[in-house]
Amino acid sequence: MKKTIISAFVAISTLITTVGMSFGDLLVPVMTYRVGPFAANGTQNANGFVDYLTMLNERDGGIGGVKIKVEECETGYKAEKGVECYESYRGKNPLVHTPNSTGITLQILAKAPEDKTPILTMGYGLSAAAKGETFPWAFNYPTSYFSQMTSILKYIDSQTGLKDQKIGFIFLESGYGREPIPVLEQLAPKFGFEYFLLPVAGKDAQNQSSHWLTVRKEKPDWMIMWGWGVMNPTAVKAAIKSRYPLDRFVGNWWSAGDVDLGPIGEAGKGYKGATFNATGTDFPAVQDVIKHVVSKGLTKTGSEGPGTVLYNRAMWNAALIAEAIKTAQDITGKKEITGEDMRIGLENFVLDEARLKELGFAGMVAPIVGSCKDHEGAGAAFIQQWDGSKWVKITDAIDPMKDIAQEMLTKAAAQYASNNAGWTTQTCN
Amino acid sequence: MDLLTGIFITPFAEMIGLPDLFFQALWDGFVSGTLYGLIALGFVLIFKASGVFNFAQPILVVLAALALISFYKMGVPAWISVVLVLIMFYALAWLIERLILRKLVNTDGNILFMSTVALSFIIIGAAQWIFGGRPSSMIHKELGFPVGSVEWPMFGGGVYFELLDISAAVVAVLLIVCLGLFFSRTKIGRGLRAVADDHQAALSVGISLNQIWVIVWFVAGVVALVTGIFWGARSDVSFALQIIGFKALPVLIIGGFTSVPGAIVGGLMIGIGEKMFEIYWGPLLGSGVEGWFAYFIALGFLLFKPQGLFGDKIIERV
Numbered sequence: 238m239k240k241t242i243i244s245a246f247v248a249i250s251t252l253i254t255t256v257g258m259s260f261g262d263l264l265v266p267v268m269t270y271r272v273g274p275f276a277a278n279g280t281q282n283a284n285g286f287v288d289y290l291t292m293l294n295e296r297d298g299g300i301g302g303v304k305i306k307v308e309e310c311e312t313g314y315k316a317e318k319g320v321e322c323y324e325s326y327r328g329k330n331p332l333v334h335t336p337n338s339t340g341i342t343l344q345i346l347a348k349a350p351e352d353k354t355p356i357l358t359m360g361y362g363l364s365a366a367a368k369g370e371t372f373p374w375a376f377n378y379p380t381s382y383f384s385q386m387t388s389i390l391k392y393i394d395s396q397t398g399l400k401d402q403k404i405g406f407i408f409l410e411s412g413y414g415r416e417p418i419p420v421l422e423q424l425a426p427k428f429g430f431e432y433f434l435l436p437v438a439g440k441d442a443q444n445q446s447s448h449w450l451t452v453r454k455e456k457p458d459w460m461i462m463w464g465w466g467v468m469n470p471t472a473v474k475a476a477i478k479s480r481y482p483l484d485r486f487v488g489n490w491w492s493a494g495d496v497d498l499g500p501i502g503e504a505g506k507g508y509k510g511a512t513f514n515a516t517g518t519d520f521p522a523v524q525d526v527i528k529h530v531v532s533k534g535l536t537k538t539g540s541e542g543p544g545t546v547l548y549n550r551a552m553w554n555a556a557l558i559a560e561a562i563k564t565a566q567d568i569t570g571k572k573e574i575t576g577e578d579m580r581i582g583l584e585n586f587v588l589d590e591a592r593l594k595e596l597g598f599a600g601m602v603a604p605i606v607g608s609c610k611d612h613e614g615a616g617a618a619f620i621q622q623w624d625g626s627k628w629v630k631i632t633d634a635i636d637p638m639k640d641i642a643q644e645m646l647t648k649a650a651a652q653y654a655s656n657n658a659g660w661t662t663q664t665c666n
Numbered sequence: 667m668d669l670l671t672g673i674f675i676t677p678f679a680e681m682i683g684l685p686d687l688f689f690q691a692l693w694d695g696f697v698s699g700t701l702y703g704l705i706a707l708g709f710v711l712i713f714k715a716s717g718v719f720n721f722a723q724p725i726l727v728v729l730a731a732l733a734l735i736s737f738y739k740m741g742v743p744a745w746i747s748v749v750l751v752l753i754m755f756y757a758l759a760w761l762i763e764r765l766i767l768r769k770l771v772n773t774d775g776n777i778l779f780m781s782t783v784a785l786s787f788i789i790i791g792a793a794q795w796i797f798g799g800r801p802s803s804m805i806h807k808e809l810g811f812p813v814g815s816v817e818w819p820m821f822g823g824g825v826y827f828e829l830l831d832i833s834a835a836v837v838a839v840l841l842i843v844c845l846g847l848f849f850s851r852t853k854i855g856r857g858l859r860a861v862a863d864d865h866q867a868a869l870s871v872g873i874s875l876n877q878i879w880v881i882v883w884f885v886a887g888v889v890a891l892v893t894g895i896f897w898g899a900r901s902d903v904s905f906a907l908q909i910i911g912f913k914a915l916p917v918l919i920i921g922g923f924t925s926v927p928g929a930i931v932g933g934l935m936i937g938i939g940e941k942m943f944e945i946y947w948g949p950l951l952g953s954g955v956e957g958w959f960a961y962f963i964a965l966g967f968l969l970f971k972p973q974g975l976f977g978d979k980i981i982e983r984v
Contacts, residue, residue: 271799272790272799273906274904274906274909276905277799277904280798434953435953435954436953438957441956442906444698444956446697446698446941447694447940447956450945451944451953454680454684454687467801467902470902478815500801500902
């Protein structure tokens with residue numbers, strides 16, 4: 238009798254779960270970190286992403302008539318928690334994974350082909366994932382760290398020339414922070430500049446006085462930062478304290494958010510950062526999020542979220558996923574798609590100027606087209622500067638040094654594949 | 667040969683060649699050291715009273731800083747906000763004593779330690795629920811602490827003294843001296859030492875364990891508030907501030923878990939040592955030395971002087 242009751246309970250539970258899944262919507266999990274040392278940035282990322290997809294549900298009833306189910310999984314920006322999150326979605330038909338961390342990406346990258354669920358790491362993750370033939374299941378639209386570093390170096394070249402310049406590279410000691418170092422290694426002899434490395438351990442992110450004493454000793458012409466979380470404002474404050482000229486200090490796109498410079502305010506005037514999305518609330522897509530989500534109280538963000546660097550970027554991340562879902566629906570003729578269908582969508586979407594205008598993103602981001610071979614896309618970045626209260630775009634889009642970046646990406650992809658026996662690749666026409 | 671030059675000649679040549687940088691490193695190390703000492707002090711107080719490493723101390727720093735800013739943002743004048751935070755910490759100390767410590771009297775030290783781990787997570791959750799995750803700027807200017815810097819010109823360069831750093835060092839030293847006197851010259855201070863040695867023995871001679879614990883947790887809260895103000899002003903106030911709290915661990919190992927002067931001496935050793943080592947010997951090891959230097963020194967102490975410089979040498983008879 239007891240066995241029968243337990244069996245019935247298990248069967249009913251399974252049935253409920255299965256029914257829930259089959260009538261479930263388009264499941265888009267997202268790994269977020271609203272707690273922990275990187276919560277300030279992670280919260281903005283999470284809010285922009287979730288709010289945009291919520292807006293599509295509210296305004297359009299989802300995508301192609303099917304509701305989107307956005308599920309957050311808290312990682313605290315820890316790789317092991319990210320892997321747990323990834324595992325928890327096995328068998329639930331997640332369409333795509335958004336790890337929001339290079340460390341987590343590196344842990345789950347090899348699992349994606351096996352589970353047939355693509356991973357989209359927008360502007361982070363493994364740079365080599367740009368090579369679609371080697372990484373059929375990983376995407377890093379719209380650009381990679383390799384490309385970004387070459388764009389920043391091109392910017393420096395346009396300002397002072399690269400020859401005989403001394404560049405200090407301060408970075409979060411992690412897979413993320415170390416990712417662009419090969420670019421410096423390769424380009425330093427080619428362009429005649431020298432560089433030195435300043436790794437900042439996570440636990441010392443708020444305590445960088447030694448690093449900036451070293452900067453004072455080395456007297457670099459330029460400083461480049463690959464920081465995240467509290468490391469960013471601390472570095473800018475330390476630069477100010479050590480009298481380093483802020484207009485010679487360029488952060489990458491994870492080191493130049495409103496949460497980073499907002500608390501510094503006027504004192505941070507002049508600091509520069511790369512980005513691939515504009516800020517502000519004037520864009521129709523942002524206005525729609527405010528109208529359908531923020532003003533209705535359907536968000537976890539305050540009114541200060543929309544329009545900021547990280548919030549807008551996360552919206553763009555969600556919009557790219559939404560467009561890939563729509564593309565997959567159009568190509569397969571199915572409304573409820575799978576991860577495999579989603580992969581097709583990610584390689585075939587077209588976000589040209591006309592489509593960006595339709596979606597309300599015109600002027601905020603550059604057009605991009607999905608591709609089998611190129612999972613990185615356009616690869617351009619522009620430079621913005623903090624004016625004391627907000628970010629101001631100061632350059633047009635700077636294309637990466639494509640020949641150099643592509644050569645390095647190809648080499649890195651081949652290296653990854655050779656290190657992972659039996660790695661699944663694809664051939665693109 | 668290059669290695670020997672890098673160890674024994676180049677660093678000292680650089681110190682002589684760039685004396686302003688040397689003095690700057692010394693000053694920055696001194697300021698960091700006093701602030702490390704301040705963090706360590708919070709741990710020492712609880713350890714002296716209950717013999718437990720208070721895992722929740724770093725999050726108390728965050729809680730104090732966030733509460734202070736929140737009161738101020740609600741329109742409360744800055745110094746009244748400080749008073750409100752102190753009242754809040756007294757209430758918290760009372761609650762901790764009533765709900766946790768009182769029930770764990772005479773239990774194993776590990777149980778007490780785990781209770782502080784649990785407390786830490788409760789405070790993290792509650793604080794994020796109340797204050798949110800967005801970083802804020804510390805209100806040190808509103809509290810009247812000076813900003814800006816003074817420069818001491820030297821050999822074509824200069825040493826910069828941030829006024830806030832000077833304030834931090836002065837306040838930290840004053841606080842440490844006051845606490846040192848309080849715990850060595852007052853009845854409560856002596857009671858605290860008795861409690862730390864043996865709960866039951868202290869109770870048997872009429873010391874109120876409950877009262878001592880409330881006072882000590884409250885004082886640890888005061889230290890957390892001061893720490894939060896000055897560390898918060900150096901970066902910003904967010905939950906990341908708790909990471910710096912654990913920097914106190916090597917400081918405690920060096921200074922001794924039960925010594926107030928040990929906290930400051932250990933802090934200064936780490937603060938000045940890591941700056942010097944990073945700048946002058948760091949390049950030999952690929953930089954990033956500061957991340958492990960403190961732990962390396964602490965390991966040496968654990969091997970050769972486990973009670974630290976000023977800690978009580980525990981002799982247990984079998």
